Amino acid sequence: xxxxxxxxxxxxxxxxxxxxxxxxxxxxxxxxxxxxxxxxxxxxxxxxxxxxxxxxxxxxxxxxxxxxxxxxxxxxxxxxxxxxxxxxxxxxxxxxxxxxxxxxxxxxxxxxxxxxxxxxxxxxxxxxxxxxxxxxxxxxxxxxxxxxxxxxxxxxxxxxxxxxxxxxxxxxxxxxxxxxxxxxxxxxxxxxxxxxxxxxxxxxxxxxxxxxxxxxxxxxxxxxxxxxxxxxxxxxxxxxxxxxxxxxxxxxxxxxxxxxxxxxxxxxxxxxxxxxxxxxxxxxxxxxxxxxxxxxxxxxxxxxxxxxxxxxxxxxxxxxxxxxxxxxxxxxxxxxxxxxxxxxxxxxxxxxxxxxxxxxxxxxxxxxxxxxxxxxxxxxxxxxxxxxxxxxxxxxxxxxxxxxxxxxxxxxxxxxxxxxxxxxxxxxxxxxxxxxxxxxxxxxxxxxxxxxxxxxxxxxxxxxxxxxxxxxxxxxxxxxxxxxxxxxxxxxxxxxxxxxxxxxxxxxxxxxxxxxxxxxxxxxxxxxxxxxxxxxxxxxxxxxxxxxxxxxxxxxxxxxxxxxxxxxxxxxxxxxxxxxxxxxxxxxxxxxxxxxxxxxxxxxxxxxxxxxxxxxxxxxxxxxxxxxxxxxxxxxxxxxxxxxxxxxxxxxxxxxxxxxxxxxxxxxxxxxxxxxxxxxxxxxxxxxxxxxxxxxxxxxxxxxxxxxxxxxxxxxxxxxxxx
Amino acid sequence: xxxxxxxxxxxxxxxxxxxxxxxxxxxxxxxxxxxxxxxxxxxxxxxxxxxxxxxxxxxxxxxxxxxxxxxxxxxxxxxxxxxxxxxxxxxxxxxxxxxxxxxxxxxxxxxxxxxxxxxxxxxxxxxxxxxxxxxxxxxxxxxxxxxxxxxxxxxxxxxxxxxxxxxxxxx
Numbered sequence: 001x002x003x004x005x006x007x008x009x010x011x012x013x014x015x016x017x018x019x020x021x022x023x024x025x026x027x028x029x030x031x032x033x034x035x036x037x038x039x040x041x042x043x044x045x046x047x048x049x050x051x052x053x054x055x056x057x058x059x060x061x062x063x064x065x066x067x068x069x070x071x072x073x074x075x076x077x078x079x080x081x082x083x084x085x086x087x088x089x090x091x092x093x094x095x096x097x098x099x100x101x102x103x104x105x106x107x108x109x110x111x112x113x114x115x116x117x118x119x120x121x122x123x124x125x126x127x128x129x130x131x132x133x134x135x136x137x138x139x140x141x142x143x144x145x146x147x148x149x150x151x152x153x154x155x156x157x158x159x160x161x162x163x164x165x166x167x168x169x170x171x172x173x174x175x176x177x178x179x180x181x182x183x184x185x186x187x188x189x190x191x192x193x194x195x196x197x198x199x200x201x202x203x204x205x206x207x208x209x210x211x212x213x214x215x216x217x218x219x220x221x222x223x224x225x226x227x228x229x230x231x232x233x234x235x236x237x238x239x240x241x242x243x244x245x246x247x248x249x250x251x252x253x254x255x256x257x258x259x260x261x262x263x264x265x266x267x268x269x270x271x272x273x274x275x276x277x278x279x280x281x282x283x284x285x286x287x288x289x290x291x292x293x294x295x296x297x298x299x300x301x302x303x304x305x306x307x308x309x310x311x312x313x314x315x316x317x318x319x320x321x322x323x324x325x326x327x328x329x330x331x332x333x334x335x336x337x338x339x340x341x342x343x344x345x346x347x348x349x350x351x352x353x354x355x356x357x358x359x360x361x362x363x364x365x366x367x368x369x370x371x372x373x374x375x376x377x378x379x380x381x382x383x384x385x386x387x388x389x390x391x392x393x394x395x396x397x398x399x400x401x402x403x404x405x406x407x408x409x410x411x412x413x414x415x416x417x418x419x420x421x422x423x424x425x426x427x428x429x430x431x432x433x434x435x436x437x438x439x440x441x442x443x444x445x446x447x448x449x450x451x452x453x454x455x456x457x458x459x460x461x462x463x464x465x466x467x468x469x470x471x472x473x474x475x476x477x478x479x480x481x482x483x484x485x486x487x488x489x490x491x492x493x494x495x496x497x498x499x500x501x502x503x504x505x506x507x508x509x510x511x512x513x514x515x516x517x518x519x520x521x522x523x524x525x526x527x528x529x530x531x532x533x534x535x536x537x538x539x540x541x542x543x544x545x546x547x548x549x550x551x552x553x554x555x556x557x558x559x560x561x562x563x564x565x566x567x568x569x570x571x572x573x574x575x576x577x578x579x580x581x582x583x584x585x586x587x588x589x590x591x592x593x594x595x596x597x598x599x600x601x602x603x604x605x606x607x608x609x610x611x612x613x614x615x616x617x618x619x620x621x622x623x624x625x626x627x628x629x630x631x632x633x634x635x636x637x638x639x640x641x642x643x644x645x646x647x648x649x650x651x652x653x654x655x656x657x658x659x660x661x662x663x664x665x666x667x668x669x670x671x672x673x674x675x676x677x678x679x680x681x682x683x684x685x686x687x688x689x690x691x692x693x694x695x696x697x698x699x700x701x702x703x704x705x706x707x708x709x710x711x712x713x714x715x716x717x718x719x720x721x722x723x
Numbered sequence: 724x725x726x727x728x729x730x731x732x733x734x735x736x737x738x739x740x741x742x743x744x745x746x747x748x749x750x751x752x753x754x755x756x757x758x759x760x761x762x763x764x765x766x767x768x769x770x771x772x773x774x775x776x777x778x779x780x781x782x783x784x785x786x787x788x789x790x791x792x793x794x795x796x797x798x799x800x801x802x803x804x805x806x807x808x809x810x811x812x813x814x815x816x817x818x819x820x821x822x823x824x825x826x827x828x829x830x831x832x833x834x835x836x837x838x839x840x841x842x843x844x845x846x847x848x849x850x851x852x853x854x855x856x857x858x859x860x861x862x863x864x865x866x867x868x869x870x871x872x873x874x875x876x877x878x879x880x881x882x883x884x885x886x887x888x889x890x891x892x893x894x
Contacts, residue, residue, distance in 0.1 A: 123751065125751070126747075126750075126751055129750075131750060132747060132750050132751060134743060134747070361753070363753060364753055364756070365753065365754075
């Protein structure tokens, strides 16, 4: 398989292992202490994921002439991410039965969901058209949902006491139905969890009496946040999709232990850190988007001193974009997964359904080229003769235009036939539109790249930022072939392409912190007429108490893995707003306690600064007072992370062995002699100008005629346009 | 996208037997070129009379071509309402619910419109008594002629086929 160098005689110590168990293949990314890496693949084994995991690790280790027994004892960091959990949600199928106790009158909350759930996750045109909207199937059937009379208001006051007989009846009924988990979700329990806790007591008594093995999960303990629909979805997902994966994860840990490994397996979580497999909240390891790249980009930025980055990732099926400002990403507090809105913190990314595998078709009604939204994914295209793809894809167009070398696709692992690509483009696209083959292929690429450019511009300027303040980072197997096209004329400060673009997401997983994060909805007002002393004694105390509780939860999670408080770095965040506003902004607090006037003032000053930066000086309105709508605590513990290579700079002239050949390629309507280089043989300091194609093991970097690239000492390419 | 779906798939579409994801795929994709003709064929096969269906008009109703050259609106039971450009509701049996009592036959208490503001009109086929349509309108509101298809344009410019006649269909 692909690896960073070809000399197998070097001794390697496998330090960092990151595994991505997908629906069909389990990919492994292995890195040694020198930052050299290799990749492995094996079929995913759904019955016992640990078998696929070991096979895939073996495949990677073989590149270094190591067996699993030899390699595993050296591991210092192992990060696992799998799709089994997400699949349970997508398929609405689980090994366990879940029952729900909910505030009486709210029994249909799951069924009604949110309006947005009838179209989230659909393509743009399906979101626009009402006839394609449909509410997803609820996770839990109605007969396993029981109402309990009780009511707590938005301020946490008890309006209707808990009817304990309703609880007993509901629990007995659910136990009669043989449920494995009982989820309890009462209105406003994030504010006051008393009724839920009392319900748990009663339920556990009955479960004990009846000798059942059912567990009880409370929404006020798991996800104490506003919005009952999202909260219920999330706790239910925890029981329905995440809990059944505990055994699988334990199997993985056992497999590591058996092979002599001493490292604790961690799982990638949506908030951008990794957590232990014994964590209480496992549902946050449900990840639908490729956040690994964002984590990698942030780490990359911290190490190389790039503060503001726009991250772009092109894979086979989608184009994903994210923004990093001052070395931190933004958090989406209500992400969508499997068409359900959840109440989890997730690294914010925008995703559009356009990638290198996107299908290209001529719309028969309008005679114009359309892309996607479906794609051939990892099946590449019609030119990949071993697959059964029948529709032309974007990659086929690149093959026809001579940008992609048919002999070198995925390092030659995937046979590609250029004649098939040309023939199919002619039949499916060029002939119906009365165009030449190459002209049509060029048209497809232009459409894709202008679409990506528009989406990218919308993500940056839509947030009120100017591209000139950002460096654009491009990665993903399909990224570098399009980078010049989709960044053209957008005015980024710089465009960066790491040589390991294809493995960047896996690199990111390895770079993730060991981090727990807890959030709680609050409604803490800081009225404008209070003195700082008064405010600190009231609101300051209240916020401090919430933070202390969350801190304790983080501490407890680390304790599960025998990590003490002194090893944890805490970070405190709030969502804050001026009183009466609808939207809050995310603020990292400079202090972890605000029970004194000085500390509270520091927090408020930070808020004002953040507000000024996001909106403007004129928009600030401190005279309205402030409200803190959410408090969060992040606890981070140091882990070993992948090294970013640093090499000595050489001259601008590439070494002779980096040059492979000169072949003709189609650039903007012309066939030009194009120099082909080996991406991995170039040396730091080398400079190249287009037209050129740089071929790597798992990616191709295309340099159009008006572009230049320079490889820096960290093996990162800097792409510029010559004007 | 298939240029044309198999016959069974179209039958399932007509019978509402498709899974949501199949239906969703059909709606999201480019339209199959022969959808109209296929659906028309399925519907034609299911009625007991021989007049060729020109277009499906509403649930249970069709515009058909008569041997004398007229186009009429016809129910699947065989009852013929009127010419294709007339309002079939004028010839239907109509039940009007305009009192508390009549509403309570089908609504729970306090869940129906006030009879002074809204009345419910139920249109039945005089041939088979099938409920064909329901409208909820203000008392005194006229019977609106809701749909007058432009059959010539549809056939000549949209699907580019000749309009069926009894002769072409039996041939």
